[in-house]
Amino acid sequence: MTKLIGFAGWSGSGKTTLVTRLIPALIATGRTVSTIKHAHHDFDVDQPGKDSHNHRVAGAAEVIVASSRRFALMHEHRGASEWTLDQLLAKLSPVDVVIVEGFKRDPIPKIEVYRADVGKPLLQPDDPHIVAVAAPHAPAGIPVPWLNLDDLGAIVDFLIAGHYV
Template sequence: MRVFGVTGWKNAGKTGLVERLVSEITGRGFSVSTVKHAHHAVDVDQTGTDSFRHREAGASEVLLASGKRIAVMQELRGAPEPPLADLLARLLPVDLVLIEGFKRESHPKVEAFRAEAGNALMAPENSTIRAVASDTPLQVQVPVFDLDNTAAVADFILKEVGL
């Protein structure tokens, strides 16, 4: 499976860029899935629903299915977070998986960068970053794209992964 990441510090524009890239790349006829890393506890379930009650009762996994979507919730219950490779192995085959976060993993990435966030640029110290999508001109050793030029970023990613 082809994978490419979007990384950056908090408030750098990662989620917006991933959202626009999914729309742009699927609009070109490719299938795309995403993996998003969260640094906090997340719960997509609602208190009081049947599936929530199943998890609270101790179920290791709850698969919720309807005519519109399927959701699988797995409780780690103290087990370590699975490695990215294990998470990718759970996905159905697609043309491209866009990965948001996971900055320390070895897959190729584009860094989202907003000057107003006040964070240092990661690209000079991270060889997995192949390009930067920035709201300001930068002098770095990798290609720099305008953060809002989604088509150019998508062109770069698709070329990098061979699509």
Template sequence: MNVFGIAGHSGMGKTTLLERLIPLLTARGLAVSLVKHSHKAIEVDRPGKDSYRLREAGCQEVLLLGEGRWALMHELRGAAEPSLPELLGRLQHCDLVLIEGFKSGDFPKLEVWRPSLGREMLWPAWPGIVGIASDAPRPANAASGLPWLDLHDAGALAGFVLANARARSG
């Protein structure tokens, strides 16, 4: 199982890029999974549904199986968030896990950066950034030494991801 991260400020186009990369990676015969960390409270279940009611009643985990998919919801109930290695250990085997978030994680990341949005680059503050995907030319002295990739060239970006993904640790 290899891992590779997509990093960037909110609104930079990380999800849009992932939507374009995943079909290219799966077309190469790879089994691809994704781990996304959000700093917001997430709700994958809906109030009023049986699974929601039983989770709210105190279940630690609720596994919901329906036609075409299943989901495992785990309540932290005040416990610390699990580490990335713990979460990776819960995934079924796959060839590549794409990771969004976990900014301090020790794994290779591609930063998505659009200067027109007025935010500074995450590089060099975030560890593991091995390249920048942008919709603009490299500014003078920005991320010198790192590959600067065209955000719109999904084929080249998929190749970059595969060339820089590394075996998961932990």
């Protein structure tokens, strides 16, 4: 069964930096890892002038670009609702753990990545699904464990000990 752990926090808090450090660390423990990253509504992975872009502009609901090294599926909502995390998870091949970046409102176990210098409040007091806060320094009064953002080994140990991965 695939385990699921989320990473939430305000823009600029270091979520992507932490996730990109965690992926190889978890792989080193023998786990297979996939990720789902929530992006801004106007992101695009396709390029104007490319055949795949022309297919989408012409109205294709889905376009797969494939090579001997990888494939990418682009799905156009075309007015439909944004897919839920569950719908996106169903698109992934089986792995040991899926790391979810963003989706801070979804009811999944999450580690909040927090930096006081971003100038935003902690998400933790309002999110019962946050199981720990990763920050350079321990925020005062948090009721969940603090993980030193710079101690990758301790974060991996916490994830393993808590059966999150």
